[in-house]
Amino acid sequence: MPTAAASVTAFVVSPPAGTLAGAFSARHASAGRSPPTPAAALLVSLGRWSSPLGCHHLPASPATLSPVSMAGDAPPTPVVTVGADGAAVGDTLGARVLAAAAAAVSARGVFRLAVSGGSLPKTLAAGLDGDKGDDMPWSSTIIYFADERVVPLTDDDSNYKLVADTLLAARDGSGVQVVKLTEGLAPPAAAADYEEKLKGMDMADGVPVFDMILLGMGPDGHTASLFPGHPLLDVTDMAVASITDSPKPPPGRITLTLPVLNAGRNVLFVTTGGGKAEVLHEIFHGSKDVLLPAARVRPETGVEWLLDAPAAAQLSSPFVAA
Numbered sequence: 001m002p003t004a005a006a007s008v009t010a011f012v013v014s015p016p017a018g019t020l021a022g023a024f025s026a027r028h029a030s031a032g033r034s035p036p037t038p039a040a041a042l043l044v045s046l047g048r049w050s051s052p053l054g055c056h057h058l059p060a061s062p063a064t065l066s067p068v069s070m071a072g073d074a075p076p077t078p079v080v081t082v083g084a085d086g087a088a089v090g091d092t093l094g095a096r097v098l099a100a101a102a103a104a105v106s107a108r109g110v111f112r113l114a115v116s117g118g119s120l121p122k123t124l125a126a127g128l129d130g131d132k133g134d135d136m137p138w139s140s141t142i143i144y145f146a147d148e149r150v151v152p153l154t155d156d157d158s159n160y161k162l163v164a165d166t167l168l169a170a171r172d173g174s175g176v177q178v179v180k181l182t183e184g185l186a187p188p189a190a191a192a193d194y195e196e197k198l199k200g201m202d203m204a205d206g207v208p209v210f211d212m213i214l215l216g217m218g219p220d221g222h223t224a225s226l227f228p229g230h231p232l233l234d235v236t237d238m239a240v241a242s243i244t245d246s247p248k249p250p251p252g253r254i255t256l257t258l259p260v261l262n263a264g265r266n267v268l269f270v271t272t273g274g275g276k277a278e279v280l281h282e283i284f285h286g287s288k289d290v291l292l293p294a295a296r297v298r299p300e301t302g303v304e305w306l307l308d309a310p311a312a313a314q315l316s317s318p319f320v321a322a
């Protein structure tokens, strides 16, 4: 079997920048958090961080913005890394998590990792399986959920259960902490409650900053529980929002909002399978006018997409070699 290093090709289009951005609205200011800068709030509301290829949808007259320089703060172009197969993607993901964890623990003594549902927990578990995960600072790691289904934690639909059955199953006694949904609350209360659980985190302009956020993407371009055309995409005044009409069952969910996804220190998508090829083509090469939710995740720290070969089949230069 080829090693991950041999079977993975990385196409680094531009290096990730090191800056952090985020903005929250009056709700946070009134809750005693730092008010957002007007420029940052405007950038969020304009979807400034959402454009692929660094093409921005600013109004025709940038003079209407605040005097903050617009040059130089474009989010870096996404990095696409293609593995030969799911195993190679898992190994690369494991390596990325180890690196982010080491950096976070060295800098701040803790590694705050937000994970998604879907296939991601299994891929992550494989990438950190056995001795591959031995260097992971488990006892300094806190796992959160990028989104969670509002169901009992023992329900097969629960993302917590998925993570417990995969990643955590082999790490009993490691000291890893998990910040779970509180059971028995309706979605809006569950979201507010989960947001309370983020209070001890580093904040940037009132936005909680995760050391790493691992995202998946559905064939419709949704990520976390942010679905195409849904009003949740425009939420800028909460870190965790609720949805009761999710197009993908179950209908009740909570999700980190776009400002939080865009404030992550390391943000990675993990997307595999030929069923994602078409939507990936749309995200990377399609119209810049209608942005799918996953395309709106453009943190200033950069974003990396880990794909397998079938998922990357419809991508071309500059994202993958022609």
Ligand SMILES: O=C(O)[C@H](O)[C@@H](O)[C@H](O)[C@H](O)COP(=O)(O)O
Pocket: 116, 117, 118, 119, 120, 147, 148, 149, 159, 215, 216, 217, 218, 222, 223, 224, 225, 248
């Ligand atoms: O709770 C959820 O429904 C997931 O977080 C969801 O956003 C998932 O990540 C994508 O649907 C991709 O799923 P796959 O990786 O299984 O394709």
